[in-house]
Amino acid sequence: MREKQTLTVDVAIVGGGIIGTAVARELSKYDVSILLVEKEAEVGWGTTKANSGIVHAGFHEEPGTLKAKYCFPGNQMYPKLCEELDVCFRRNGILMVARNQEEWDIVQKYYQRGKDRGVPVELLSKEEALALEPALSSDILGALHAPEGGSVMPFELAAALMENALQNGAQLLTNSPVVAAQVEGERKVIETAEHRIEAKVVINAAGLFADDLAQMFGDDYFTIKPRKGEEYLFDLDTKDMVTRTIFPVPTKVSKGILVIPTAEGNLMMGPTGDNIEEKEDLATTRDGFARILEGAKSLVPGINPRKIIAQFAGVRAASDRGDFIVELSPNVPGLIHLAGMESPGLTAAPAIAVDAVKLVEEAGLKLTPKEDFEPRRKPMVRFRSLSHEERDRLIKENPAYGRIICRCESVTEGEIIDAVQRGARTLDGIKFRARAGAGRCQGGFCQPLVMAIIARELGIPLEEVTKRGLGSEPVMYHAKELLTGGEGQ
Numbered sequence: 001m002r003e004k005q006t007l008t009v010d011v012a013i014v015g016g017g018i019i020g021t022a023v024a025r026e027l028s029k030y031d032v033s034i035l036l037v038e039k040e041a042e043v044g045w046g047t048t049k050a051n052s053g054i055v056h057a058g059f060h061e062e063p064g065t066l067k068a069k070y071c072f073p074g075n076q077m078y079p080k081l082c083e084e085l086d087v088c089f090r091r092n093g094i095l096m097v098a099r100n101q102e103e104w105d106i107v108q109k110y111y112q113r114g115k116d117r118g119v120p121v122e123l124l125s126k127e128e129a130l131a132l133e134p135a136l137s138s139d140i141l142g143a144l145h146a147p148e149g150g151s152v153m154p155f156e157l158a159a160a161l162m163e164n165a166l167q168n169g170a171q172l173l174t175n176s177p178v179v180a181a182q183v184e185g186e187r188k189v190i191e192t193a194e195h196r197i198e199a200k201v202v203i204n205a206a207g208l209f210a211d212d213l214a215q216m217f218g219d220d221y222f223t224i225k226p227r228k229g230e231e232y233l234f235d236l237d238t239k240d241m242v243t244r245t246i247f248p249v250p251t252k253v254s255k256g257i258l259v260i261p262t263a264e265g266n267l268m269m270g271p272t273g274d275n276i277e278e279k280e281d282l283a284t285t286r287d288g289f290a291r292i293l294e295g296a297k298s299l300v301p302g303i304n305p306r307k308i309i310a311q312f313a314g315v316r317a318a319s320d321r322g323d324f325i326v327e328l329s330p331n332v333p334g335l336i337h338l339a340g341m342e343s344p345g346l347t348a349a350p351a352i353a354v355d356a357v358k359l360v361e362e363a364g365l366k367l368t369p370k371e372d373f374e375p376r377r378k379p380m381v382r383f384r385s386l387s388h389e390e391r392d393r394l395i396k397e398n399p400a401y402g403r404i405i406c407r408c409e410s411v412t413e414g415e416i417i418d419a420v421q422r423g424a425r426t427l428d429g430i431k432f433r434a435r436a437g438a439g440r441c442q443g444g445f446c447q448p449l450v451m452a453i454i455a456r457e458l459g460i461p462l463e464e465v466t467k468r469g470l471g472s473e474p475v476m477y478h479a480k481e482l483l484t485g486g487e488g489q
């Protein structure tokens, strides 16, 4: 058996979702060595990749919870963060609509809750709400409007946070599930198949598997219960139907079925909120679809299911406390748990990251701010958003921007090469960063071209290009090789 390579760092973060990557970037502002360990081929592929992408306004959360503590401050950090990282973010606003008197009473409760927290909110009459969103059901009584609610591309943000953390000296190990963990004197040791990582502080940001990681350390005081949410994405040509995210009043377990304009413009409807047994059950279901369509149509009757181009499910990591867990382990010194991150974990992540740094200090590490921290990453080229003049200029500088690879989303070869240079290693990594394959045909046309570019840029055979990590290779062999017994190419 090959001996494991030992890596020694100040802080090891397990899990590269929005929480782990936000913490990596926040910590990279300080003079401290950081290693993020992620089991998948890229960061952001857990719950972070499969959610509604809403930057919640901060009026929903129960008073006294950590969800309430972090949601509104997180929301307020988004504009600057996304500007620094050049991530697609829109402050498109939120409407919570009431369809009867009982719901109107509930809406007023949330209005007061928002006011008490300093969240900008206003109550709208039916006419005012319909003037803002003419596609809304005319059966509503009124609505709560929160103009500072927003929409972000969650995977893009996680990838950007990681890219910026790496720029500032953090390290990343992908394809590296942590399989064992223990305390050895002052150090915490985590092990992957190939590495033994010794750290002064370990941050548990393992999402759905945070309780499993805690248990590897012998720490078993919380559990994570999976709750699934299905979502259905519409073609880009539905993008002008509604501008704001439309909420009903919440149910006991979730914020209800929503109509969501994503940051990139596609409309989405969902999610369900179903307790499940398997943490990795990502199946969409006929029943889930029916419930979502009924819920979405009760808000926006004109929604047309024929325009759906993709569907997915994400799983919420609900803790047995029903709240976030943001604390030093009471049992294992130097182990920090950032767990139970169901909604609004995406919104809260930047604010949680700030407190995670304080917990690292509480764990005994002295943190000195870096003078040369670079908050900005290299700006992205989004060819489809450029003017004709800008496109001309760009193509003259680099002809790869003159070759359209994904016709549905007008993504160029130059953007795909850039995504690879920023860390994309898979077809999904390209799709979520550059949108090649995210359009109407879902990669039917461009997938072979994107694969060829990835193979060329990484210097690997086509057969090694994967959709989303080992075991998802779209090409098994060259047909000619098969026919000629390996002679043909």
Ligand SMILES: Cc1cc2nc3c(=O)[nH]c(=O)nc-3n(C[C@H](O)[C@H](O)[C@H](O)COP(=O)(O)OP(=O)(O)OC[C@H]3O[C@@H](n4cnc5c(N)ncnc54)[C@H](O)[C@@H]3O)c2cc1C
Residues within 6 Å of the ligand: 014, 015, 016, 017, 018, 019, 020, 037, 038, 039, 040, 043, 044, 045, 046, 047, 048, 049, 050, 051, 052, 053, 054, 055, 056, 176, 177, 178, 179, 205, 206, 207, 208, 209, 210, 213, 227, 228, 229, 230, 231, 271, 313, 314, 315, 316, 341, 342, 343, 344, 345, 346, 347, 348
């Ligand atoms: C359907 C749905 C809709 C949602 N909508 C919203 C919304 O609109 N707004 C909002 O604010 N929040 C929303 N949320 C919640 C939000 O998605 C989560 O709070 C957030 O993504 C949690 O991020 P995380 O980093 O904790 O977890 P994850 O993204 O799951 O990251 C954990 C990472 O740890 C890795 N990992 C696990 N075990 C190991 C191991 N042993 N070794 C190494 N790596 C490991 C995983 O691969 C994963 O990448 C929604 C959630 C769902 C399911």
